[in-house]
Amino acid sequence: MTGEIPTADALTAAGWRPGRDAAQDALHAILRTVTVGRWEVFPAAERALREFHGLRVPAVGDGLDVAATGCLVDPQEARYAGPPLRQLGHSLGTRLFPFGRTDSDAPMAVDEDGRLFTLGVGGGWLLGDSAHDGLLALAVGRRPVRLRSRERYWPLSGMPADLAAGVRAALVAVYVLHHTGVYSARALRLQVTTLRGVGVLALDRTFPLLPGPLEASAEPLTRSMEEALAAAGLRAQNCELALAVPAPSGTPGPLAELDCTVTVGGPAGGPTLSLSAGMSASYGRASRVLAACEAAFAAWATPH
Known part of the structure; x- marks a missing residue:
């Protein structure tokens, strides 16, 4: 034209x-x-x-x-x-x-x-x-x-398929979400699904982040999660572990519905990072900050 x-x-x-x-x-x-x-x-x-x-x-x-x-x-x-x-x-x-x-x-x-x-x-x-x-x-x-829902997956190649590595990856996700302006998470949510039979959600618990640097939370969080698994009679090797980064209370609008999860030990094979948001994140500030977040996740997950 x-x-x-x-x-x-x-x-x-x-x-x-x-x-x-x-x-x-x-x-x-x-x-x-x-x-x-x-x-x-x-x-x-x-x-x-x-x-x-x-x-x-x-x-x-x-x-x-x-x-x-x-x-x-x-x-x-x-x-x-x-x-x-x-x-x-x-x-x-x-x-x-x-x-x-x-x-x-x-x-x-x-x-x-x-x-x-x-x-x-x-x-x-x-x-x-x-x-x-x-x-x-x-x-x-x-x-x-x-207007469409956003859903992205990144394989975390080279990362061990164990709980400790999953916690560290989830803490990286916390950092990225904060520094791209999505939200500042205050906890990790562990959901454990058994891999035998139909797959049952056997544990669903939220673990608050510790004050101070994120790296300092990795080992204490891992220990607390291992203790919760043992108390429920579960072995991490026989389960799919989903470590979500929930939005803190009071997060406004479409960002409150965002789901960011590191999955370890599931049928998909290696560890993965997923990020999804509803249709209302297609425009405005939510769209801009999610685009920055996706770019940061892609750069981090890509082997160098």
């Missing part, structure tokens, strides 16, 4: 202006949407719809990054998309309210923070951090953010 797309004029040409308020038309549309679809309206949705309701925004040009798409802002256009939009909201940890429909027949919705989402090819997408930005992005073809 060549030429410059007049992004600033895309919404103005559709009839939007700063301070626009569709007032009664927007409120009537919200009421009809709530009545038919059993939706629950919230302040951010009402504000966005009062500002943009009734606009038919056309596509501008071919698109900057992806194909430009027009849309109609009217919650009634998406009120019957309840199940998929509610499922998307549940996955994101927020409520969604219908906002309209794109020219490609994809429902749009706004969340409690005013962000604009759509459901289309490939699942859910974040169009913009506000309804204004999302409508502009759609009209001029700016690339949306795909």
